[in-house]
Amino acid sequence: xxxxxxxxxxxxxxxxxxxxxxxxxxxxxxxxxxxxxxxxxxxxxxxxxxxxxxxxxxxxxxxxxxxxxxxxxxxxxxxxxxxxxxxxxxxxxxxxxxxxxxxxxxxxxxxxxxxxxxxxxxxxxxxxxxxxxxxxxxxxxxxxxxxxxxxxxxxxxxxxxxxxxxxxxxxxxxxxxxxxxxxxxxxxxxxxxxxxxxxxxxxxxxxxxxxxxxxxxxxxxxxxxxxxxxxxxxxxxxxxxxxxxxxxxxxxxxxxxxxxxxxxxxxxxxxxxxxxxxxxxxxxxxxxxxxxxxxxxxxxxxxxxxxxxxxxxxxxxxxxxxxxxxxxxxxxxxxxxxxxxxxxxxxxxxx
Ligand code: IPM
Ligand code: MG
Numbered sequence: 001x002x003x004x005x006x007x008x009x010x011x012x013x014x015x016x017x018x019x020x021x022x023x024x025x026x027x028x029x030x031x032x033x034x035x036x037x038x039x040x041x042x043x044x045x046x047x048x049x050x051x052x053x054x055x056x057x058x059x060x061x062x063x064x065x066x067x068x069x070x071x072x073x074x075x076x077x078x079x080x081x082x083x084x085x086x087x088x089x090x091x092x093x094x095x096x097x098x099x100x101x102x103x104x105x106x107x108x109x110x111x112x113x114x115x116x117x118x119x120x121x122x123x124x125x126x127x128x129x130x131x132x133x134x135x136x137x138x139x140x141x142x143x144x145x146x147x148x149x150x151x152x153x154x155x156x157x158x159x160x161x162x163x164x165x166x167x168x169x170x171x172x173x174x175x176x177x178x179x180x181x182x183x184x185x186x187x188x189x190x191x192x193x194x195x196x197x198x199x200x201x202x203x204x205x206x207x208x209x210x211x212x213x214x215x216x217x218x219x220x221x222x223x224x225x226x227x228x229x230x231x232x233x234x235x236x237x238x239x240x241x242x243x244x245x246x247x248x249x250x251x252x253x254x255x256x257x258x259x260x261x262x263x264x265x266x267x268x269x270x271x272x273x274x275x276x277x278x279x280x281x282x283x284x285x286x287x288x289x290x291x292x293x294x295x296x297x298x299x300x301x302x303x304x305x306x307x308x309x310x311x312x313x314x315x316x317x318x319x320x321x322x323x324x325x326x327x328x329x330x331x332x333x334x335x336x337x338x339x340x341x342x343x344x345x346x347x348x349x350x351x
Contacts, residue, residue, distance in 0.1 A: 001030050001304055004060035006037040006053065009082060010277025011287035011340075012066025018289035018344030019064060019296050022316075025351050026300075026309050033060070037089075038068025038082035038277075048073075048085040057089055062303040063270040064295065065089070067277035086272075090130050095262035095270055096162070097169045098128040098241065099298070102228075102248040102258060107321045110332045111253030114225065119251050124231045126248055127173060128241025129166040130262055132158050133192075135238045156192045158237065163196050165265065167203040170235035174210045180232035181212050184220045184240055196237065217244070224248055249274050256288030256329040259295035261302050269303045271295040285339045288327035290317055293347055312351060319350040 005020065007013040023030055035053040036044050044050075048068070057063050068082040078084070089095065104112065104122040112119045137155030144150050174181040183200045185193035197214055204212040215223070217240045223230065224244065228251050236244060249255040258274040273291030281287055294317060301310035325346050326335030338346070 001028070001062070002060045003030055003032055003299075004056045004063045005032050005034045006057070006063060006065045007034070007040070008038040008066040008068040008085070008277065009040055009070050010067055010279045010282040012038075012068070012277055014283070014285065014340050015273065015287055015289040015292040016064065016066045018340060018347070019292040021344055022293050022313060022347055022351065023296055025348055026306075026312070028306065028309065037065070038085045039070045039073045041085065042073060042076070042080060042082070046080075048080060048082050049088040053085075054088070054092055057270070058093060062268065062299045063089070064292075064299065065270050065272035066292065067273065067275065069277045070279045082277075087135070089270060090262055091136065093268070093270070094131060094264045096129060096131040096265075097166060097263045098130040098245075099173070099261040099263070099302075100126040100128060100241075100245040100248070100258065100274055101260075102126065102245075102252050104252045105257065105318065105321050107324075108253045108257070108330055108332065111330045112251060113253075114228075114251060119228060122228055122251055124228065124248060125173060125177065125233045126241060126245045127166065127170045127233060127235045128245060129158075129162065129235075129237050130241075131238075132162045133238035156190065156239075158192050158196055160195075160199060163199040164203060166235060167200055169263075170233060171203060171207040171210050171212075174233040175207065178232040179210050181210050182220070182231055182234050183212065183214050184217050184234055184236035184244065185214065186217050186240070187214070188216060193237075200235075220244060221247060224251065245274065254288065254329040256291055256327065257294070258291050259298050261295070261298045263302060267302055269299065271299040271303075285341060286328050287340050288329050289340050289344050290327075290347075293317060293344070313347075316347045316350040320346040323350075 007016040035056045109116040134156040140154045187193040187197045255275040263269040297310040297313040300306040
């Protein structure tokens with residue numbers, strides 16, 4: 001099994017080292033190939049997603065991705081900014097289905113900004129469409145109107161096939177869980193959203209055992225902090241999913257705990273922590289490697305067909321939390337503060 005390792009920028013390389021350490025300890029025959037991506041690739045060869053990195057990612061069985069971005073690249077032309085690396089990988093590899101689970105670990109209830117009774121036992125799954133919407137819609141840019149005023153613009157659209165394929169992924173995921181699917185849109189205002197909703201209702205006919213409901217995105221943002229446990233699976237477009245998945249992440253106390261998977265139609269995937277590159281703490285050895293390690297577990301389960309190994313990794317993570325080990329982002333009263341490497345070593349030990 002060939003795994004492309006793309007550490008990226010900021011804390012990416014530090015947390016990736018811990019994840020690779022855990023993978024190596026599983027005793028399977030993995031081959032690793034490392035390639036630069038994001039700002040690191042821009043510095044090395046002048047482009048955030050070099051051809052050679054893209055080729056490696058296409059040929060691999062699965063991709064482990066750290067994080068990209070640093071303020072120092074924010075002034076570059078858009079096509080050279082670090083974010084283009086992850087957007088380009090999603091698009092070129094047709095990774096359209098983004099799974100972002102938000103699970104609250106028992107021991108971390110105190111790390112959430114919400115009352116423990118609101119979040120304890122929380123286990124929701126956000127499925128975000130990743131290849132369409134206003135993120136990729138054309139035309140976009142800045143134009144000059146008649147009369148000379150300038151105007152910035154982007155285009156939101158979803159084609160029927162794009163909505164259908166993410167709908168099927170979401171209904172199938174809901175069937176494996178509690179059978180409750182909430183489709184989030186803004187159908188009271190946007191044509192694209194009304195179209196999305198109509199297709200969801202049509203696809204629902206093929207899944208009589210799943211209970212489909214619809215919610216406007218503003219209400220969904222509110223319900224996520226009011227009664228987050230009322231959700232099971234949420235399916236939504238690229239833009240709304242970007243925002244709601246960060247909100248859901250925070251219910252669990254720290255975005256440093258949450259893995260994600262971005263899959264194509266054959267379940268080939270890219271696995272990355274939901275958090276970003278955190279340049280403010282990069283190189284200090286204090287970042288939480290658990291989201292990256294849990295992304296390894298998702299990779300084992302979804303792309304490499306090794307569910308038992310995935311469960312081993314997840315159990316090991318639960319054990320270190322039960323032992324009271326905490327990185328700074330998930331510090332609780334009773335916890336023992338550790339750094340990135342110490343946390344990785346502890347996961348390894350409990351494996
Ligand atoms: C995410 C990130 C990306 C996105 C950025 C880095 C382009 O926020 O994965 O949620 O907006 O999709
Ligand atoms: Mg985001």
